[in-house]
Amino acid sequence: MKNIDSRGHVTGQSIYLDDIPLRENTLHAVVFDSHIAHGKIVELDLTEAENYPGVHAILTYLDIPGENQIGGIIPDEPLFAEDEVHFQGDPVALIVADSKQIALEARELIKVKFEELEVVTEPREAAEKGHLLIPPRTFAMGNPDKKWDNCKYVFSGSTEQGGQEHLYLETQGAYCYLMENGNVMVHSSTQSPTTVQRTIANVLGVPMHEIQVDVFRLGGAFGGKEDQATAWAVMASLACKILRKPVKLSLSRKDDLRMTGKRHPYSADFKIGFSEDLKIQAYEVDFYQNGGAANDLGPAITDRTLFHVTNSYFIPDVKATVYSCKTNLPPNTAFRGFGGPQGMFVIEAAIAKAAFELGIPAHVIQEKNLLKENDRFYYGQKATGVNIRK
Amino acid sequence: MALMPLTFGISFTFTPLNQANALIHIYMDGSLGISTGAIEMGQGVNTKMIQIAAQVFSIDPQRIKVESTNTTRVANSTSTAASATADLNGQALLAACKPLLLRLKKLAAKLLDADIQEIELRNERVYRNGKVSKINWEQLISAAYLERVGLSQSGFYATPTLHFDTEKGQGHPFAYHVYGTAVLIVKLDVLRGIYETEEVDIIHDFGESMNIIIDTGQIEGAVVQGIGYTTMEELVYDKTGRLLSNSLSTYKVPDIYSVPKVLKVKPLNVKGHRLAVLKSKAVGEPPLMYGLGIYFAIQNAIRTFNPSFQSFDAPITPEKVLLGLYGKKE
Numbered sequence: 001m002k003n004i005d006s007r008g009h010v011t012g013q014s015i016y017l018d019d020i021p022l023r024e025n026t027l028h029a030v031v032f033d034s035h036i037a038h039g040k041i042v043e044l045d046l047t048e049a050e051n052y053p054g055v056h057a058i059l060t061y062l063d064i065p066g067e068n069q070i071g072g073i074i075p076d077e078p079l080f081a082e083d084e085v086h087f088q089g090d091p092v093a094l095i096v097a098d099s100k101q102i103a104l105e106a107r108e109l110i111k112v113k114f115e116e117l118e119v120v121t122e123p124r125e126a127a128e129k130g131h132l133l134i135p136p137r138t139f140a141m142g143n144p145d146k147k148w149d150n151c152k153y154v155f156s157g158s159t160e161q162g163g164q165e166h167l168y169l170e171t172q173g174a175y176c177y178l179m180e181n182g183n184v185m186v187h188s189s190t191q192s193p194t195t196v197q198r199t200i201a202n203v204l205g206v207p208m209h210e211i212q213v214d215v216f217r218l219g220g221a222f223g224g225k226e227d228q229a230t231a232w233a234v235m236a237s238l239a240c241k242i243l244r245k246p247v248k249l250s251l252s253r254k255d256d257l258r259m260t261g262k263r264h265p266y267s268a269d270f271k272i273g274f275s276e277d278l279k280i281q282a283y284e285v286d287f288y289q290n291g292g293a294a295n296d297l298g299p300a301i302t303d304r305t306l307f308h309v310t311n312s313y314f315i316p317d318v319k320a321t322v323y324s325c326k327t328n329l330p331p332n333t334a335f336r337g338f339g340g341p342q343g344m345f346v347i348e349a350a351i352a353k354a355a356f357e358l359g360i361p362a363h364v365i366q367e368k369n370l371l372k373e374n375d376r377f378y379y380g381q382k383a384t385g386v387n388i389r390k
Numbered sequence: 391m392a393l394m395p396l397t398f399g400i401s402f403t404f405t406p407l408n409q410a411n412a413l414i415h416i417y418m419d420g421s422l423g424i425s426t427g428a429i430e431m432g433q434g435v436n437t438k439m440i441q442i443a444a445q446v447f448s449i450d451p452q453r454i455k456v457e458s459t460n461t462t463r464v465a466n467s468t469s470t471a472a473s474a475t476a477d478l479n480g481q482a483l484l485a486a487c488k489p490l491l492l493r494l495k496k497l498a499a500k501l502l503d504a505d506i507q508e509i510e511l512r513n514e515r516v517y518r519n520g521k522v523s524k525i526n527w528e529q530l531i532s533a534a535y536l537e538r539v540g541l542s543q544s545g546f547y548a549t550p551t552l553h554f555d556t557e558k559g560q561g562h563p564f565a566y567h568v569y570g571t572a573v574l575i576v577k578l579d580v581l582r583g584i585y586e587t588e589e590v591d592i593i594h595d596f597g598e599s600m601n602i603i604i605d606t607g608q609i610e611g612a613v614v615q616g617i618g619y620t621t622m623e624e625l626v627y628d629k630t631g632r633l634l635s636n637s638l639s640t641y642k643v644p645d646i647y648s649v650p651k652v653l654k655v656k657p658l659n660v661k662g663h664r665l666a667v668l669k670s671k672a673v674g675e676p677p678l679m680y681g682l683g684i685y686f687a688i689q690n691a692i693r694t695f696n697p698s699f700q701s702f703d704a705p706i707t708p709e710k711v712l713l714g715l716y717g718k719k720e
Contacts, residue, residue: 003603088630140559160704162704162705193459208461212462213461218431300402303556311396338471348685379563385569385661
């Protein structure tokens with residue numbers, strides 16, 4: 001069956017967030033974010049921006065009736081910075097005005113003074129300083145340390161992997177308006193309507209049933225709208241609730257690129273040991289995950305990295321550890337593969353390194369070590385229906 | 391050239407997320423509206439939901455509309471993520487379809503004065519003992535309304551077999567795994583450090599794909615996204631934490647010229663897994679990782695020119711390739 005959306009997409013008739021007709025008196029919101037990566041807010045002067053013609057309000061954490069918190073797994077991410085900012089792009093305030101243009105002009109009039117603090121962007125540096133988002137997480141089967149001496153060949157090395165921008169064609173955004181009795185209707189470009197609903201309810205201090213989230217389709221997401229669509233929907237509904245008017249918040253491409261997290265960059269150290277017939281006997285790997293300033297979905301991404309460290313190979317003794325490092329970058333987030341690619345790249349690099357040192361093609365090692373039916377993954381599950389060799 | 395095998399576990403690794411709800415309304419004219427927790431984001435999940443309902447009732451897919459994803463119709467939904475959305479929501483949809491189908495069959499049996507085991511819905515008609523009856527789909531639904539048979543139904547699904555001890559790091563976190571292998575071939579310009587992907591050949595385990603056009607599209611897109619990640623997409627922050635690659639002029643994503651000149655995807659001829667919806671395995675994320683293989687293909691190509699080259703620093707941009715071709719061993 002042909003994709004039911006193919007005609008709509010090709011003729012431009014599919015409806016995205018920006019295609020929703022706006023109600024009368026809709027206000028437009030723009031986020032004022034930190035231009036430094038780490039510092040204390042010494043002074044925030046909104047006066048001039050507030051008095052700019054066409055501006056209805058500038059909201060900060062002080063306007064939040066519920067909890068100033070949007071962290072999904074671990075509550076470590078305020079909606080608006082209170083006294084400290086942790087990355088360039090960290091939201092500080094929301095300007096709500098008659099038009100987006102007016103809001104953008106008013107944004108230039110906000111004056112903020114920071115006391116700058118040390119900026120860390122590299123995960124290994126963060127780990128050395130003890131800046132971890134969660135305690136180190138280790139999965140293991142057997143004990144590689146007891147195996148190295150019995151290995152014919154042992155190789156070690158390091159890898160680097162950069163992040164990745166989602167670049168969904170439709171940027172982040174939400175449109176909210178009030179229904180009867182203060183209930184809020186939310187159109188959000190999100191992969192997670194329930195997360196959006198729950199988080200809005202928590203920030204507004206109302207029960208979930210007062211918040212209705214509706215999603216028709218997204219113009220791409222790739223994981224970038226699993227957790228990071230939430231903030232914008234919460235901000236729009238906060239403004240909507242306070243000002244009692246419909247509010248639209250749709251990020252420009254530049255704001256989106258600057259404020260949102262990406263795929264986690266990883267830095268890793270590996271050690272791999274082989275028997276004489278090139279069977280992998282032991283594998284140990286330490287990952288330094290660049291988490292950015294908050295956990296976001298990091299703990300789950302950490303786990304998926306750990307689940308995929310052996311990719312398609314059977315290895316009897318494995319130990320893998322992820323250090324989720326807190327840096328002064330936007331909180332990194334889900335991206336298609338969700339930590340899996342970062343785990344797999346390192347085992348492939350370890351095999352490539354061994355092949356290089358032994359002067360043989362990598363596929364010889366790859367083929368010798370592929371999973372077989374009922375081999376056990378190092379996290380306990382048996383491999384079944386293994387089709388990889390066919 | 392390089393080989394990239396792939397094994398990817400399907401399920402949310404946080405077990406409680408592996409649940410879903412669906413809601414079906416059959417309107418009295420025989421058209422259907424279905425709601426699930428799945429979000430359509432270009433991956434074709436709505437088409438798959440229609441296929442599932444159309445198959446259960448054996449009706450024209452044109453009769454079925456997928457409604458928006460709305461928290462008042464489907465509550466407590468799990469994110470559309472982890473490649474598991476068609477599986478989870480498709481199974482919830484099946485769970486909603488089944489009691490509805492049973493009620494309709496019961497009614498048809500009554501109308502035809504038959505036993506329910508003799509009744510089957512096929513090609514928009516009621517069949518009795520394999521023979522077409524006088525009742526078609528619209529008549530059946532109309533009769534159901536008049537006979538006060540409920541035409542709305544919700545369904546719930548929780549993936550069985552899953553358990554995982556997060557402290558010990560042991561258990562059975564995945565419903566199943568997706569497998570496959572890619573062969574990636576690149577051509578390197580040793581003067582300029584630029585490269586082209588000549589060919590990517592993939593053998594992929596779709597299970598029994600319910601929509602091979604959509605699934606192949608997912609693989610093609612994912613491979614290109616994976617190649618972009620591994621080759622040209624370079625995020626750069628300066629020491630102050632400022633994003634330097636802050637626009638599409640400074641952050642390069644794959645364009646039409648970056649697509650492999652030949653990209654072949656061959657489905658493995660296998661039996662599907664019982665926990666994959668309609669035995670059609672998840673396809674969203676896994677094929678991205680075929681793209682990682684491009685790193686090792688380029689590395690192998692550099693080594694034919696500079697045998698001492700060894701580095702594992704992705705993305706492997708043309709600048710790094712050029713340095714690798716003419717640099718010393720790191």
